[in-house]
Amino acid sequence: MSLEIIESGASPEKARGILVIWPSTGGNARSFRIRDSELETLGLRLIRFNPPSHGNSKGIYDPKAAILLLDDYLKERGYTNKELYGIGHSGGGAALMMYANLVPFQKLFLLSPILDSVLSLRFLYESGSIEEFSRLLLLPGSSDEEKPNKQILETLSNPQWLEDGNVSHLNVPIQNSRIRLDDLSLFLKNLFLPGFVVDTSVIQKRTNYTIFLPKVDKWFPKEYTISFAKENGLNCIEIPEAPDHFFSSSWLMIWKQIKKIGF
Incomplete structure (x- = not known):
């Protein structure tokens, strides 16, 4: 199995924090465009994670196994000793929420996370x-x-x-x-089969969560996500300009909101 993980931004030595991007199921972390100059200014090293069967990564995709692959990669490089931040889309958002149950993320930014796959x-x-x-x-x-x-x-x-x-x-x-x-x-x-569920037990007090929702989502009920966010004290922001679950043509707007919230 060959795994595609792309690093950019601040150097490993100068980076105060690590920003992990996990794309939607079947997506590609390359599609999240962030300038190196911005990352260097923010003191962040970007880890674009393409789990197996995503981007140029080979193999069989299993979220739980992919979490362990990412964990091994970050720990081998000492990145879990720095401040951790994450951006996850759809199924990738759910996977990051589950991973944050194992390691201390400072903030997670989640684009329409699939909280229940079935x-x-x-x-x-x-x-x-x-x-x-x-x-x-x-x-x-x-x-x-x-x-x-x-x-x-x-x-x-x-x-x-x-x-x-x-x-x-x-x-x-x-x-x-x-x-x-x-x-x-x-x-x-x-x-x-049987699928996965992100429930209240996964939510960590040490982590700040922000959920972004599009105007219309055919892939997951927005009402469920909004209710889950309220029950667990998570920030939830609707992006009216985002037309669908894939946030088509809306990434720069999301990135602007993320920077506004801050790292």
Whole structure:
């Protein structure tokens, strides 16, 4: 397994803090653009973490295993001895929240964190948006009537697989512009059977949390996130200019808000 982790910003010696970016499931940490000059001014070293099957990282994605990979990487370099900050999007936000249960992050900035992976899938079914998820997992250059795309679309068209766990027939590699998977069936099993939940037990008093929400989110119920934030005393900011779960064309606005809150 080759792991892509990109470092930039202040040098390891001069950095007072470490900023970890964990992208959305299937996303790429490279897409978060931050100038080196800004990072140096802030005294931060940036760690763009692409867990297995993200960016140019190979392997099978499993959030719990990925947390241990990141932990090993940071500890080997002595980075956990510095102030830790994190930016996580979607499933990456949930993973960072779970990781902050193990190491002392100062602040976490979370873009639409998936607080319950199975709830996220059920919400996609209920809102009639499941095809948006399914089409992220298709093989390019193959029609909807050809294998494996036909099997993927048919299996995911209804939530029965969440009940019976019957996805072993989808043991195919998938690579497209959005996601790279060595085995689609293992990806589905690792994330959704039985899935993961970020609950109150994960929240740490030592960490300051800020959640950013878009105007519309088809991938996770905003009401659930807002209620969770209120119950646990977390900051929650809606970005009206952000049109969707992926915060399309809104990153610079988010980064501006993050800098305003401060490191």
